[in-house]
Amino acid sequence: MNIELKETTVRELINGYEDKEEEGVTGYGGKLDIRPPFQREFIYKDKQRDAVIDTITKDYPLNVMYWAVREDGNFEVIDGQQRIISICQYVEGDFAFKNRYFHNLQNDEREQILSYKLMVYFCSGSDSEKLEWFKTINIAGEKLTDQELRNAVYSGPWVSDAKRYFSKNNCAAYGLGGDYLSGSPIRQDFLETTIRWISKDNIENYMAEHQHEPNASELWLYYQSVINWVRAVFPVYRKEMKGVAWGFLYNEFGNKKFDTKKLEKEIVRLMQDEDVTNKKGIYEYLLTKNEKYLNIRAFSDNHKREAYERQAGVCVKCKKKFEIDDMEADHITPWHEGGKTISVNCQLLCKEDNRRKGGK
Numbered sequence: 001m002n003i004e005l006k007e008t009t010v011r012e013l014i015n016g017y018e019d020k021e022e023e024g025v026t027g028y029g030g031k032l033d034i035r036p037p038f039q040r041e042f043i044y045k046d047k048q049r050d051a052v053i054d055t056i057t058k059d060y061p062l063n064v065m066y067w068a069v070r071e072d073g074n075f076e077v078i079d080g081q082q083r084i085i086s087i088c089q090y091v092e093g094d095f096a097f098k099n100r101y102f103h104n105l106q107n108d109e110r111e112q113i114l115s116y117k118l119m120v121y122f123c124s125g126s127d128s129e130k131l132e133w134f135k136t137i138n139i140a141g142e143k144l145t146d147q148e149l150r151n152a153v154y155s156g157p158w159v160s161d162a163k164r165y166f167s168k169n170n171c172a173a174y175g176l177g178g179d180y181l182s183g184s185p186i187r188q189d190f191l192e193t194t195i196r197w198i199s200k201d202n203i204e205n206y207m208a209e210h211q212h213e214p215n216a217s218e219l220w221l222y223y224q225s226v227i228n229w230v231r232a233v234f235p236v237y238r239k240e241m242k243g244v245a246w247g248f249l250y251n252e253f254g255n256k257k258f259d260t261k262k263l264e265k266e267i268v269r270l271m272q273d274e275d276v277t278n279k280k281g282i283y284e285y286l287l288t289k290n291e292k293y294l295n296i297r298a299f300s301d302n303h304k305r306e307a308y309e310r311q312a313g314v315c316v317k318c319k320k321k322f323e324i325d326d327m328e329a330d331h332i333t334p335w336h337e338g339g340k341t342i343s344v345n346c347q348l349l350c351k352e353d354n355r356r357k358g359g360k
Contacts, residue, residue: 001125001133005064010056010087011114017088027088032067033076034084044082046095052086053097056116057109068152069124078123078152079144127153127208147188147195147203154207162216165223166191172220177227182243197247198222226250233258236267240280253287270294275341297341299329307346317353328354 008028017027017034025035044052055062065080077084089095091102091113102110123130131153144152151159166173166185173181173190183189192203198219199206210216226247234241263286270282274297281293299307308324315322327348333339349357 001123001129002069003124003133004122006120006122007117008120009114010091010116010118013084013118014088014091014114017092019085025085025088027084028075031074033074034088035077035081044086048082049086049089049095050097052083053090056087056113057097059112059116062118064119064121066121066123068130069122070155075122076152076155078149080120131204145187145189145192147192150204150207151188151191154204154211156211158210158213158216159207161214162191162219165216165220166194173223176224179237180227180230180241180244180246194219194223194226194247197226197245197251200248200251222247225254229254233260234263234267234283235260236264238267238271241283244280244283249284249287275335291336296335299341299346303341303343303346304329304348306343307348311348315350315353316347317349317357320350322350324348326351330354330357 012029013027013032015028016030017025018030019025024033026032027034052062062083063080065083066078067075067080068078069075090097093101093103095101096104102113105113123133125133131149151163165171167188167190169186171185171190173194174185177190181190181193183193185191195203195206210218229250230241230246266286267282270276270285271279276282276294277297278293278295281295284293285291304324304327307329308327313321313324313327315327328351330347330349331339331341332345332347335341339345
């Protein structure tokens, strides 16, 4: 891994600056992708933007930036995109600072800005080296997400096409499944989630394998299949469906047939069950039959004390006497058989017997 700290002037930075909107933003003589395919869109507020210009006009040091050196010798912004665009937009005359546009400044004021020196780390190396570096450095400003860092390392035509589907405000992925995924498309949450699903949690391996492919159609088709499957199996939408790990469920159960009416009846029942404390987990429970997703309400200390006194401290299994802190509450009639988390359905077992009963 090779990391070099260099000085770059604003004059050098804005040379060849061009904002092509969907096609990206370039500068530094056309050699710098200021907003390459992996980067989120410009989101600085006026106050943040003005703070950048204020720092430069006062000749104060601006936070260091990070650029990745590509194989073709050009560069991509890893951190500093929003500061760079603020600088370029001001010099281009897109906004005024303290009621003065750049062209309103005196010659010496303009020269001071153009000669201002930015500190930039130029980072080059193998994909794995760059990814490890980007993960461990304390990036200044608004930090990149893990997926933005991965996109930087595995940039190429595949990432560019994937962003078209998953990484824009009101993108196709958001329009189709925004009610089912958590996070923000522009922070790469939708892209990260979908790759995690299709790769079975091997995101970096998947991106490395597909890095130089011309498009991300496989990923997009997979995403559509997941969302369409969810809508078919659970046609009645509820807010608890947002953020469920649908892709993993699709991978395991996508080829199985379900009685949607029976599932809906169970959902209604479980939504009304006060012992089910994690309503979001209902969907995973119905498919896997694993009660851990429901977080069944535990017996209270009062329930436990009442059962302890009723049993005189004797474990109902081994018939030995224990202190209350050495015993655990258990449903006499299991929850899945209709048992409730109430005093009359509470019994105490010693810890060993309770773990043995639960197969823990």
